[in-house]
Structures are given as structure tokens and as C-alpha cells.
Amino acid sequence: MGSRGRRKQRWCTQTLTPLMEGPDPEMQEEGNKKESSWDVIREWFRTQKGISATYNFSTTSNGNINPAKRQDLRLLLGVLGCPLAPIPLVNQPIHHIRVKDIPIETSTAHYIIQQYLAATGCLKQKKSGKNMYATGSVKMICCETEISSGKNVKSLGTRRGESGCFVLWQMLPGMWSLELVVGSNKVIAGSDGKTIWRHTSWLGTHAAKGPQRPLRRLIQGLDPKTTASLFAKAQCLGEKRIGEDECFVLKVCADRAAVMERNEGPAEVMRHVLYGYFCQKSGLLIYLEDSHLTRVQTQENDSVYWETTIGSSIDDYRDVDGVLIAHQGRSIATVFRFGELSMQHSRTRMEEIWRIDDVVFNVPGLSLDSFIPPADIFHDNLHSPC
Secondary structure, three states, X not given: OHHHHOOOOOOOOOOOOHHHOOOOOOXXXXXXXXXXXXXXXXXXXXXXXOOOOOOOOOOOOOOOOOHHHHHHHHHHHHHHOOOEOOOOOOOOOHHHOOOOOOOHHHHHHHHHHHHHHHHHOOOOOOOOOOEEEEEEEEEEEEEEEEEEOOOOEEEEOXXXXXXXXXXXXXXXXXXEEEEEEEOOEEEEEEEEOOOEEEEEOOOEEEEOOOOOOOEHHHHOOOOHHHHHHHOOOOEEEEEEXXXXXXXXXXXXXXXXXXXXXXXXXXXXEEEEEEEEEEEOOOOOEEEEEEEEEEEEEOOOOOEEEEEEEEEEEEEEEEEEOOEEEEEEXXXXXXXXXXXXXXXXXXXXXXXXXXXXXXXXEOOOOOOHHHHOOOHHHHHHOOOOOO
């Protein structure tokens, strides 16, 4: 990824947030992208309103992928491909946090996290892994959209899936690199511990605003220690049954200052909340959910809200060098669009089924050069964003 990242590119810098990314509505040629991310996702929803229920979403007669199907897949990759966790990384180790004189909800959450670290084998590790390599396969099931005008509800789209694979590298603290290919689309993303970036052919390369946050895919059972650090300031909400398992529910919110750093132009991030469901019997994390609400001011001075919710089932824990790592799961994302005054709203549902094929700790030869951001990230930061 080092040589690939150093190629000169000419796309403008944009923020990296799960909700703000989508397909190119005009299917423009690469290098001609002028829209902001919010223009793209708004146009995608407008396009959905004009699609006939009898529209053929398969390949065209000349064998090319239908534009509507390609739009759906790109929106799906924008939401589920490489979203970030809501909470910045905590420098203070979770087991060093003092629980004296803190609320019972917080001390209970600390105890549950300690049990989680013990259950995954992290507490008995004498030495932490310096790096990690993982490969996996995914099946992404494209969008189903429900559009309501207050009186009538119209459903669009059918369940159709595309298979793909990914390679993930991680080096502590805070460095990671991901390559994900689904269908004919590739997403490349990474962090050098200071800058988080992402590249797609339809949106170009852009960097994230705000504090350093881990890749959400890592906290879906791949990195128990990072997962535990995210819940360092969590509160225990009580108990809830997930499937056949009784779970403790922990909640942690991104603080207001960190959320405000992620604002861009007319888009204001209102809140980002993370919920973890820890099995009472095994102590393991078996379900993860985050909810992300953004308000966008339109040119007509109206407010439109976009809420993205991603819920992930996590299972098939296996021992890898003394640490229990989840090897499969399923994520369901819902993008809900609504306004303050209008009765109209739309809800889009998408799904990812993932499986880990291989995990290796302490890979020899992995260096900092593997996590260098693309050169155009630094070049474009000298100019105003689009």
C-alpha cells in the first residue's frame, strides 16, 4: 500500500464520516468530481424517488453493471465499508482507571469490561501484540428503501448481494490499513496514528476531521483491548436479552467537543452513541450498535436530519495465540432521512455478512511505512476544501 498511497492525485479533501459518503449520481469520469459528499448522498435519495418498481437492476445488454445497481453498491460501501467507531481512543489503560467515588453505573461498567478482558484472554497476556494481520470475506446485500409521504409508503429495491474480500493490517497504537473489494469497487483506507484517510474511485481521497477514532471493523471482535478502551467512560444501562443470551448493556457517548470537530459546512454532527451488549454467561461482546445523527442545513434554510444506525452481531470466537477473536458476524445498517417540518421521510436498509479467514499477530517486517497516507492528503490540506 506504500507505493499505491504515494501516487499523485488531484481530488479535493473531504471528511470521513459514515453518513456523508455515497455514490456519484452522474456516474462521472474519475477526476471530474465536483460534488461534496452531502450533495452525492442527497442526489442518491432523489434518484430513488424516480425509480420505477419494475426497473431492471441487473446488468445491461452489453454486460455492464446497471448504473442503479452500481449506485446502491457504492452507497452501501460508503456506509458499511470502513466506518469509524464513535469514540476516540483513550490513552489511559482501562485497568488503571480508579473506580472509587464514581457512580454505580460507571463502576459496574468497569467491572463488566474487566470480565470481558478476562474472557478474551487479554488480562493474562504478558506481552501485547505489536501488530496484527487479518483477511476475511464479505457479502454485502444492497439497499431496500422505504419512502413515505405521510399518507403513502412506497418500497423500492430488492435484496441482491455482492461478494468480496478484505485485508486488514494494524499496528499499535492507532495505525491501521484496510483494502476492501466488493464487485468491481475498491475501498482503501488507513491511519498513521495522526491522519485517517480513505480513497474510492468515485469520491477520490479525503481525510477525516476530528480526533483519532479506531476503525469500527476492528472493534467487531478483532481487537478486544481497543474495544475495552472505548468503553472506559461507559455506563451500564441494565440487562437485555439478545437471541438466547442475557446481556449487560453498556452505553458510551462521544463528548460534545469531539463531535463538533467533525462538522463540515452545512452538516452538523448532533450526537454519536455506542452500545455494547456483553453476554452474562461468557463475558464476551456479542452485539454492537452505534447511532449517528447529523443535521444538514439546506439552501432553502430548512433542516434535514440523517440518522445512521449500525447493529452488528458478533460470534464464532476462536483462540488465536491465547486471545479469543470473533470470526464471523452480521451488520445491518439503516439510514433514516427526515425533516423538521415535512411529513416525508425515507429509510434505507443495507446488510453485510462477514467472516474472518485468517488472523496473525506480530507479523515480521511490518513497518511504519505501510501506514503512510497518500501524498495528495497533505497537498490538498494546503487548499480550501471543495
